[in-house]
Structures are given as structure tokens and as C-alpha cells.
Amino acid sequence: MLLIECPYCGKRHETEFRYGGEAHIVRPEKPEDLNDTEWADFLFMRTNTKGVFAERWYHANGCRQWFNALRHTVSHQIIAVYKMGEKPPVSDQGSEDR
């Protein structure tokens, strides 16, 4: 089982959390200007990273706060956790061969 460190409560078991998908997806400022392809891209298309991936987690059975985590999608190692609105403390790019 994964031990995930909530930025508020500390290390807790995976069962207390819910997964929230890819992080840092910005809602378009003017959705009405987008065509269907661009809108669908915002709504549905996500990267399928092999390596370090920035994703959202929700501490559902604890403090009920959302936060971000950098997780390696092969080893499940969690490299960093950080609060909503913060930038990733380390780059989540180019780590295919980790």
C-alpha cells in the first residue's frame, strides 16, 4: 500500500485518499472562443506519462483538502507533495528513464 504524505496531516495510507487525475490543467480563459477540438482537448485529453507525473490527490477521509503530488508512474514513488496553487518543487519533465 502507498503511504502518501498529505501536506497538512502527514503520512497516511492510500485508502484515505482519492485520486484526482492530472494536475495543472488550466481552464481556458474564454471557453466560448474555442472550437470543439480544443474544448474536447481541455476536457478529456490527458497525458499518459511514463515517468514522473504531476497529479492531484484528495485527502477524502482526513482533512478533505486537495493537493498535488509528483509520482513516478512506474515505481509509484512519490517524489514530492505540494499545496494547491504552488509550482512543482522539481521538474516533472524528461524523466522517462528514472
Added chain:
Amino acid sequence: MAKFDNWRSPVAHLSEGFPSSLTELPFTHQINLRGDITDKAFKTAVKKATGLVLPVIPNEVGMGKDNIKALWLSPNEWLIVSDHEITDIRDSLAEIHSAATDVSANRIILGLSGPDALEVLMKSCEMDLDPNVFKTGQVVQTLIAKSQAIIEKVSDDTYHIYVRNSFAAYVCEWLVDAHVEYRM
């Protein structure tokens, strides 16, 4: 108290089978309080109405006068527990961006005590409850047998467990069952 006159505990029918270390604590007044702790007006108003200094450190319990306490639930949320009605908190907070909701009917409180309390809890919950980590005066929100619960450590071997009414009977039955091996 008039408020609780017609209330029935969801675990009343189970209490005969409780081991001596498990008790249901009488109904208490519980208020869910939300607000911005960095707002001085909010802090002062809460202090004035309840005498409480709200804990800002995660998973801590703040004690006030007359057995009133505040359990840290999240960075902007506390559960105020008291054996007497807290009447003036909503008036004090009226002008401040905040919410104080009476949730007395939301949860029952179970008292778990004695030398086996820790082991019974450890069987039921994945949380690290080692006395070096989880200390008196701390509170934790986690899962007990897959149902959401708040565990407060009241003293070295006494825990208060807050569970939702609708889960209460299930959690009680679980804890009674978990006690069996210690009653041999």
C-alpha cells in the same frame, strides 16, 4: 437538557453487549466551525464566545474553559465539542465570513479505554497509533474498519471515537468483536 430529550442513540440496542472498556458517551453539543484563522476578527470572536484558542497545528485539540474543546479538522475547519450549549457563537460571528453549524446529531462519541484499547484500535485502523507518534491531546481523522471516524487521544489509554450515526452500529459491533480475544 431539553435539546436531547427525545434523542435516541443509534447504538442503544447494542450497549448491553459492550465490554467494560467501551462506553457510549452521553450526547454532547457539537459545532462545526469554519473560518479563516488568519483573520484576527474571527479568532477574537471565537475566543470571546467560547474561550477557545483554535489550534492551528494539524491534528491538535485546543482546550477551553468549562470542558469545551476544539478539534482540528482541516486548515479552516474545527469541531467544537462541549457538554453545555454554546449559544452566542453565531451572534459573535454574524459579521464575519465564517460558518458555525450545529452538528450535534451528526456523530456519536464512543469512549475506549483500558490497557487493551490501543491494541483494539490498532486492529481496526491502519493509522500509526504508536504512543511515540500519536500523543495525548492529538486527534486524527481516519478510517476505522473502512468507515470514516475521528479518533481523539484523551489520555494515555483513553480514546474518544467520533463516528457518523449511520455507521455507529456497525463500528460498535466491530469494536465489540475486536474485544473478544482480550476477554478470555
